[in-house]
Amino acid sequence: MTTATVEAPTSTPAAGTPGRRSNRWLVFAGRRAVRLVGSLWVLVTAAFLMIHLIPGDPVRAALGMTATLELVQARRTELGLDNPLWQQYLDFLKGLFTGELGTSTISSLPVSEVVGERLPATLELAGLAFLVALAVAIPLGTVMAALTRGGRRRGGELAFTSVSVLLAAVPEFLLSVLLAYVFGVQFGWFPVAGREGPASYVLPVLALSIGPAAILARIGRVEMLSVLGADYVRTARSKRLPSRLVYMRHALPNALTATLTLGGLLLSALVAGTVLVENVFAWPGLGSTIVQSIQQKDYPVVQGIVLVYGAGVLVINLLVDVLLAVLDPRSTIKEG
Known part of the structure; x- marks a missing residue:
């Protein structure tokens, strides 16, 4: 006589079990983290473009109309404003990761x-x-x-x-x-x-x-x-x-x-x-x-x-x- 073997059903975490709750929390945390990173990127990009979209030269505006052209140009070079826009953006992002937010055009302080x-x-x-x-x-x-x-x-x-x-x-x-x-x-x-x-x-x-x-x-x-x-x-x-x-x-x-x-x-x-x-x-x-x-x-x-x-x-x-x-x-x- 052959004896039939019955395999036990594989158990899956039911709703409300620790496994289910853990997965739900991971999805929740992951989506919130992605949303935060995306929002921060938009904020950083908007803040970077803020200076470049303002009409006029911010260095000239900070130094005043009586400043010589040589002084304005030297200040622009010092601040990296002569570089291409994409390079300025990369430098800006790099500075954020190292805690550098730029230099004041008035006091020259970080x-x-x-x-x-x-x-x-x-x-x-x-x-x-x-x-x-x-x-x-x-x-x-x-x-x-x-x-x-x-x-x-x-x-x-x-x-x-x-x-x-x-x-x-x-x-x-x-x-x-x-x-x-x-x-x-x-x-x-x-x-x-x-x-x-x-x-x-x-x-x-x-x-x-x-x-x-x-x-x-x-x-x-x-x-x-x-x-x-x-x-x-x-x-x-x-x-x-x-x-x-x-x-x-x-x-x-x-x-x-x-x-x-x-x-x-x-x-x-x-x-x-x-x-x-x-x-x-x-x-x-x-x-x-x-x-x-x-x-x-x-x-x-x-x-x-x-x-x-x-x-x-x-x-x-x-x-x-x-x-x-x-x-x-x-x-x-x-x-x-």
Whole structure:
């Protein structure tokens, strides 16, 4: 008698298994990396062409009309502007990989040195403003959701919505001027210029954080109201858990996904907003430097700062995508 042998079926990772999740994360990370590299290449190319598309001679504009032709030509040769465009582009890319962003046409200092001196001040300002916005928006949105849940306190909801919309609509430049005039000039509580001591941070940080905090508070309230109506929250309430535990353990972590995602996107706008705020408060960061360089026609410095701002925005957007994927792994399914 012959005995039939039955081969065991080959097992494949099912959806939700570690192997499947690992593959999904690899695809997600790969696509995000390709997108980042492509965006960086477009940014670098646009920044390089910026100088060459500007009408006139940037060296002549920087040295002034009284500079001799010999001086202008020597300066062009020193900066490599006499080389063919393709060679300048390759030299530019090579410099980026070695940390060289060019040379200032005004001070003759390396652009990387200029950026390195001013970047910490901008990062401090943007980072503090972002933390203040989150620290105000998340508790405020949560409290307003708890107070207005189920259609209660219509007056408070209307006041909160009106004030938050108004604050979010005020431009950073106008808000900076108002804060400087009221709290710096009229009351004299805080300095209105410079970066000397903790008090000098108050007004520029407020000018940058008020708008994002108002937007995030509104989004946080809406998300919290949605979460409070979910089945698992009603189940937690039916077990007579303390309200503090219901909000902190069950509601808040689930409501933070959209708030933090939007917060990361607002961080990009907040970094760009430092340009205006720094100029109002004479803050020694990249924002005031790029405006000064534009006025002086110091285009290599402008080019380097544009690269730093653009790369910062791209990296922030990448971090937002990763954070969203960590908080909500289902968002990577479409990527796979």
